[in-house]
Amino acid sequence: MAQLSVKDELVIKPKTKNVFLRFLKQMDIQMMVLPALLLIIVFSYIPMYGVLMAFQDYSIFKGFFASEWVGLKHFDMFFNSPEFFEVMRNTIIISLLKFFIGFPAPIALALMLNEVKNMMFKRLVQTVSYLPHFMSWVIVAGLIMSMLSTDNGSVNILLEKMNFIEEPINFLSLPELFWSILVSTGVWKEIGFGSIVYLAAIASIDPSMYEAASMDGASKFKQIFLITLPSIMPVVLIFMILAIGNLLNAGFEDILLLAVNPVLRDVSDVIDTYVYRVGIQSSRYSYATAVGLFKAVISVGLLTMANYLARRAGSSLW
16 A cells, blocks of 8 residues: 555544634634624523423422422323313414415515515505514503504494494404404504515515516516525525424414503403413413413424424425
8 A cells, every 4th residue: 555645634634623723713703603602502501401390390499409209290281171172272373364364465475575676665654564573462462452442442442433333342352353453553553664685585586587588588577486586485495494383383472562442352362371470470480381281392392393294395494
């Protein structure tokens, strides 16, 4: 076997890098990352220790180590509770409504704004649509409740003026209308901010592709379906994976604030509000932790499945 030269050995054997020296050379960059890393460790990883409560009859006086271990008792209680079917039904239906209506809405807005040629009007629409995202749900819920109020509510006044109704309707006391109000409010609040990423992706498309399609006689709709949508599809798939992973996050603040009327409990109680009501208000910490852990496990499974399917399509998170 021929002997390798010194030059060949240097090529084959990678140069050993000192991690500590590299860290010191990148100290300015590492210091920028450190606060975010500490934030994740303190607020995301350390609290994972609290998952132990799901397998205990936890007592705040005894702590994690002295509390009695009960195994899957609290999971079994949740699966056999009379609220299980109602909570899961509301969670799945509201989540699917938000996904199928709320997910494509920012994409549609971005496609429409991309076709607007008047820059002043385009910026005005963008500013107006972005604004609700920066308002807290307390303000948004107060605004919606004021608009739908039976006492001088703008919606009731408009419907009365147009002779659609004879007397004011208490919209937030009708269970059959709650899902529509909740989903439409969420879409209105987030549609503008959600379109930012898609507008950025559309802006990166080569304009010569549109020019060539226009010369071939393609209409604006054909250009959207044959150029714009395929070009931004990797971005759409990534956000779709994240949305599917959060499919059981039907909402918390919006439901808690809009579903104040007890009449709406049958259509508004989802996993997050159920955990809050049972765990915080009733002090059943172990039971609430078990319900939350069940939701987290299902969410991880959905995220993994969505990522696997997206990888088959050519784009995934990992």
